Amino acid sequence: MTKLTLIVLSVTSFVYAQTIDSNSSVLHRKENIIKFADHLFCEKDYLRSANEYLRIDEALRGDVIDFKIALSLSAIGDYSIAKNTFGQINESSAYYSLSKPEIMKIFFLEEEYSELRKYYSAHNNLSLLQSESPESKLYFVSYLKDNENIPSLQDFTRPFNLDEREEVNFLHQMKADPPSKSPITASILSALIPGAGKIYTGEISDGVIALITTGLFAFLAYDNFQADHNFRAWLFTGLAAMFYAGNIYGSYSSAQLYNARIKFEFNLRLDSFLKSKNYFIPPYEFCE
Amino acid sequence: MKIFFVLFLFFCFSNAYSQTDWVKWEKAELIYLEDNGQLKRDYSISGESLSEATLNSLASVYWFFISDLDGDNCPFKPSCSNFFVEAVKETNLPQGVLIFFDRFTRDLNIFSRANKYPRFGAKYYYDPVSLYTLIEDKIHYLPPNTFIKSE
Numbered sequence: 384m385t386k387l388t389l390i391v392l393s394v395t396s397f398v399y400a401q402t403i404d405s406n407s408s409v410l411h412r413k414e415n416i417i418k419f420a421d422h423l424f425c426e427k428d429y430l431r432s433a434n435e436y437l438r439i440d441e442a443l444r445g446d447v448i449d450f451k452i453a454l455s456l457s458a459i460g461d462y463s464i465a466k467n468t469f470g471q472i473n474e475s476s477a478y479y480s481l482s483k484p485e486i487m488k489i490f491f492l493e494e495e496y497s498e499l500r501k502y503y504s505a506h507n508n509l510s511l512l513q514s515e516s517p518e519s520k521l522y523f524v525s526y527l528k529d530n531e532n533i534p535s536l537q538d539f540t541r542p543f544n545l546d547e548r549e550e551v552n553f554l555h556q557m558k559a560d561p562p563s564k565s566p567i568t569a570s571i572l573s574a575l576i577p578g579a580g581k582i583y584t585g586e587i588s589d590g591v592i593a594l595i596t597t598g599l600f601a602f603l604a605y606d607n608f609q610a611d612h613n614f615r616a617w618l619f620t621g622l623a624a625m626f627y628a629g630n631i632y633g634s635y636s637s638a639q640l641y642n643a644r645i646k647f648e649f650n651l652r653l654d655s656f657l658k659s660k661n662y663f664i665p666p667y668e669f670c671e
Numbered sequence: 672m673k674i675f676f677v678l679f680l681f682f683c684f685s686n687a688y689s690q691t692d693w694v695k696w697e698k699a700e701l702i703y704l705e706d707n708g709q710l711k712r713d714y715s716i717s718g719e720s721l722s723e724a725t726l727n728s729l730a731s732v733y734w735f736f737i738s739d740l741d742g743d744n745c746p747f748k749p750s751c752s753n754f755f756v757e758a759v760k761e762t763n764l765p766q767g768v769l770i771f772f773d774r775f776t777r778d779l780n781i782f783s784r785a786n787k788y789p790r791f792g793a794k795y796y797y798d799p800v801s802l803y804t805l806i807e808d809k810i811h812y813l814p815p816n817t818f819i820k821s822e
């Protein structure tokens with residue numbers, strides 16, 4: 384009898400488990416989906432939080448949820464959908480003004496700097512550029528990333544507060560007048576004194592080695608000419624000439640590499656500054 | 672008692688069968704051969720043009736009779752001989768020769784390599800041809816000591 388009860392119990396529990404309608408479960412009600420999605424959002428699990436928010440019917444969502452969906456999608460790099468979702472927020476909503484810097488941030492992350500400035504001009508009065516809004520700051524910072532003429536230092540730094548101004552001043556100076564090296568100067572220097580171009584670009588040991596190598600082969604060529612060993616003399620002359628010409632070429636490319644390093648370090652510093660300031664967007668109070 | 676045993680086995684097997692994650696814990700196929708660039712060399716003597724065929728032939732002869740016997744000693748990736756072949760293929764013969772002599776000069780400098788080049792694997796410095804073609808768009812700067820997994 385006990386065995387039969389056990390068998391019936393196990394079979395019933397199996398059958399019951401298969402017949403539960405998951406959609407009618409209390410866990411899948413709108414308020415519980417929002418609770419779970421909010422939890423995921425605050426845990427920075429943006430992929431799953433966006434998926435949970437998207438389970439709610441579009442008509443029932445509201446601006447807060449749409450805004451959080453867009454924030455989640457932006458955080459996971461799904462920029463085009465995030466931009467559309469931010470753009471769909473109604474002008475009468477409190478989240479409309481918050482969505483503008485977020486859209487500009489997405490333009491920035493997509494490296495669409497001229498589009499960012501066009502968006503700003505289309506949605507804001509250009510006289511507001513001097514205000515300390517995130518939009519104005521992003522508008523000016525976008526000039527640090529592309530090749531457009533950068534505004535004057537006075538105009539550029541005006542929207543930034545005192546904490547930010549020192550770094551912004553430095554970045555503006557680096558962009559307006561980068562400490563780059565001229566490849567042509569480097570080549571000319573190496574043509575005059577082998578290795579001098581490399582020393583000019585900061586590669587001191589490379590420059591000294593180039594001078595020693597070229598000098599050594601030139602001396603060997605001279606010495607063999609003096610001793611009437613013509614074959615060896617011409618061989619060393621050829622090698623000296625190749626090392627000499629190679630060094631002129633190398634000095635040019637070394638200056639190009641130096642400039643690439645300056646640009647890389649500038650972008651690294653700018654990106655790290657923007658990340659530390661969260662692209663000038665103040666923190667939200669969703670997770671407090 | 673038998674029926675309990677059968678039920679117990681049934682539960683155990685059904686549970687074990689549903690745990691498909693165990694697949695990823697399977698023993699990995701380990702390859703103990705060192706990843707040596709010399710093993711991947713292309714010894715062909717043909718090329719798209721006469722100069723390329725000549726260059727490939729000279730490189731193959733150098734690799735077969737000298738470099739393979741001498742061992743994998745170049746501290747750079749690509750090695751100097753590969754660098755020369757790639758430089759000529761990517762640019763032209765005169766420019767490739769200039770790029771090679773510049774590389775050779777840098778190869779002689781044993782003093783500041785560690786603070787200058789990114790690392791390729793455990794023992795190479797990464798120094799690709801694309802940095803020296805004078806075309807700025809091809810220059811992708813990598814800071815020193817960045818680890819590169821593949822070319």
